[in-house]
Amino acid sequence: MKANDIIRMAHDIIDSCAIENDYIEYKKSADIKDGILKTACAFSNNYMNREIGLIFVGIEEVDDKETGEKAVPVRPISGIKESLIESTENTIKALLANIHPRIKYSLHQDEIDDKKYIIIAVEPGPDGPYETSDKAEKDKKIGLKAGRYIRVRRDTRLPNKREEFELLKKFADFHFTSELNETATLDDLDYEYMKEYLARTNAAPDIRAMSKLEMAKALKLIGESEYGGLRAKNFAVLMFADKPEQFIPYAYVEIIREAVGTDKMESKRFSGPIWIQAQQVVKYFEDNIQASYTIRDSLTNAAHRVFNWPAIMFAELATNCILHKEYSKEQYVGIYLYKDHISFINHNRPVPPVTIEDMNEKTEFQDRNYLNKEIKEMFFSLDLIQSYGSGIRRAKNAMADNGSPKLVFEPVNDTDDYTMVTAYINEEFARVKAEEDGRRVEDHIKALGKSEKNVTENVTENVTEVVTELFSDVSKKYLKNYKGRQKATAEKILNAITSNNHVTIAEMAKFASVSDRTIKRYLKDMQEFGAVERKGSDTDGEWLLH
Structure with a gap:
């Protein structure tokens, strides 16, 4: 990158008070030697596949313990005295000589807020992995443990075993x-x-x-x-x-689903060329799993169609699993079908700069890197994928258009070597399906000893009645996070707790016409928000509303 472009980029970063990330780091002075050294090493290793990494020397980061604000530049900047610029640059050069092999970097002087500062622009090199020296570890003025540092989000650290392996593959340019x-x-x-x-x-x-x-x-x-x-x-x-x-073990897809009428699981394997696997898996879902109801509003007579899971979501996620699988690992692509959710599992992580956190929060991945580049091009030619990096967006949009809960990507840590995305069933579909199956009617017949007609009327009346006027201000604020059917489900849970603070999860599930798993997900969200609190054990405790 040219010097003018680097300085222009630096100005934009500081003017926008950009938060530190996997390619931006602020340091008040060159005296923070261990921090500068390990960050420069990490930027050289370029674990997150960025074009450049910038370390700003002479710019302090905010760390306000009262407000919690941190990792943005303090303005006006602290800067470096002009008389100290040359000696500071010499200090930086001597410091970075402790990284081996020699890294590619440049130093740039700039001025903002009428004060000087230095930009260390670190470009990713081809000769890594790069590591800090034992000499720097023994130097009392540095004292940085020797190693191959990486940068993940704002964290500069030594890699775990999985990340170390990925780093070695990266510099070996190994693509299975x-x-x-x-x-x-x-x-x-x-x-x-x-x-x-x-x-x-x-x-x-x-x-x-x-x-x-x-x-x-x-x-x-x-x-x-x-x-x-x-x-x-x-x-x-x-x-x-x-x-x-026969040549690459576990190069197939398994769909594992609950066997109807039992508590056992059954599986179906899809083998053959992987582009045909992708087509067969989607067709299996459409022929055997997907279902819908046409629901008519009794007041307006307007009708809409709702699916248990949208086909576009399933096709995008299943194809993504096949495309992004690490085929050197002896693990198959697993798709697990349950009554209330589908989980797609690959036994590898997304290629940086994409992270699991990104997949939960973002819909576009403009700078995505691919593990299997030739397969990506062939899938694109076959129209199995559309524009690169857009599959997650289409899957999320399909769930939203169907009124379904958001997709959940896991794990949330940096150590587990798998990627799992869970798609929960549409709650409106689940409610209608429960009514059709007659499960709630049978439960109430046994409990109340009433005729089927009376019980049905009773269930309908109780399910639709929500005493929102009894909810606390916290509960009402919490409900603003939801709309439509999701809001109705949350209201029913709160209403059930209002009526009986010893109500069980199973009873709430019947009352709201959703699964136990869905109730647990809502309750976890309510507890994190502070709307609901659980006191006592799971069997003898009680629910408290705030």
């Missing part, structure tokens, strides 16, 4: 799907699948008429082995072998 398979050859690729792929992607007639060998070379599916002879690349095996799992 781009490597030659250990045993598969051209003979193990299906010529008919190759021709079908070219037909579906509207390839030129001369390419579609090629021999199998010529076609494989044109598509870069094969390469020369170091032992002689042609070998198929791993992405070619995944895309065009009849049984990829």
